[in-house]
Amino acid sequence: MVRVRFAPSPTGTLHIGGVRTALYNYLLARQTGGQFILRIEDTDQTRFVPGAEEYIIEALRWVGLVPDEGVGFGGEYGPYRQSDRKAIYHQYAMELLERGHAYYAFDTPEELETKRAEIENFTYNCHTRNGLRNSLALSEAEVKALLEQGVPAVIRLKIEPGQRIVIQDLIRGEVQFQSDLLDDKVLLKADGMPTYHLANIVDDHLMKISHVIRGEEWLSSTAHHVLLYRGLGWEDTMPVFAHLPLILKPVGDGKLSKRDGAKFGFPVFPLSWDSEKEEERAMGFREAGFLPEAVVNFLALLGWHPEDEQEIFSMEQLIQAFSLEKINKGGARFDYEKAKWFNQKYIQSTDNKTLAQLMWPYVKAHEYDVCEEYLEQVAALMKERVTFIQDFVGQGQYLFETVATYDMEALSKKWKSSLAPVFERWIAAYEAAQEGTSIEQEEVFKAFVAEQGVKPGEMLPLLRLALAGTMKGPGVFELAATLGKEETLLRLNNFLKFCLTIETA
């Protein structure tokens, strides 16, 4: 049975890389009929951010990665929040102590900091621990006394030298480590909370996790994790590991960071994050006008590739096609242009009704008084030419409010005073004609220009400017049909008036 988990820490917003990790976990679970679990790793009380947990859950829901078990979703292996499992970790820390795989250490963080400053490459390990303040170096009586006095102590993993640790990573193959080079990691902190390493191993074991799919930043510490499984006698049921390549900055060195969002002007989070502090605020893909399906598709292909050359994948198709073996080893640069392309593709293939729904927040923000049916028409008119949801009302502003300004460059090129009477007669002809479809209107127009002896190319740009103010946009008669006869006539008259004013000025 495949059981995978996504285990973020609630220290703020969920990074887009985290969303991809969650996605890969989810895909494997769905593909195999297994479970996808959300575990909250809040063992660092100093970094806890209120609201972060809710943010994570909302973000997962938005992209459609709904957990089967976990914080907010129930399940038989709870609690799923690590701060609620303190006693469990304590118990296993004591067990490791008894088995001789761990020891008490009394060195204060300050002392260790000094050591690191004094001694180059200082590591708390088998070579140095005898010179430090711990239950391996101190006498039994001293240790007992220190513990009884309540001197702050941590529990560290005792790593035996001379061992070779071999990890079979599903993505990277065999990775080896020498135990002599590993440090004696803290397992239980002085505040009684476990570190990631202990909590992670205990929970993965207790929650019967079969596959650990996580970012590459964890590859190094996997050696410690294996040793922990060994020390607890759980090595035979140890999960298999798959370390994902990281998502890198679009330009420059290093992994994608929160700052890059602000720096390059694109989102690096699924949802926006509000904060009183300016520097903590962040834009989300959702608020930037992305469809969740597009974000999922984009993320899926950042580090993974299917058997064939298909690019557009629904979640169902991803579930079918996904495989851990096809995940790349090298880091992938975040490519916002590609993300935009996916969004555009998804908007094009989304039905008008759904698009209309998605437009509402932006329509309301502008207090436009329109009905649902009208928004569906807007969707039909604009979906081939927008990238983001808000482009419908942004780029299509003239569909919601009267034209206030005209593209003067285009106007001066196309307007000739000799056309004024023709334009005037067109208004009359349009008014007299039946209100028809865009095609019927075009027929009327063609007959009109033929009769007047003017080229369509002389009149059409002017009509466009009259209705939209800009040279860009949907077909003139489609626009007119959507706007309606009354509004179209109003705009035509306004335009004529404007042109005549300009002329006399």
Next chain:
RNA sequence: GCCUCGUUCGUCUAGGGGUUAGGACGCAUCCCUUUCACGGAUGAAACACGGGUUCGAUUCCCGUACGGGGUACCA
């Protein structure tokens, strides 16, 4: 520094001992369209470097360079 992972067009990637090194984004040109897009076509654009192994290496091996990650009582 030490440990560890990686390196194919600008970017995401396919491929793999003999290929015109394939696709996608972006870019350019053209077609469609009396707008803008969409769509279609075409084009420019890559195997980090040096040694091996081999008849032959971009592919396998070893180095080097460059990049990532780790090196916390953070995850």
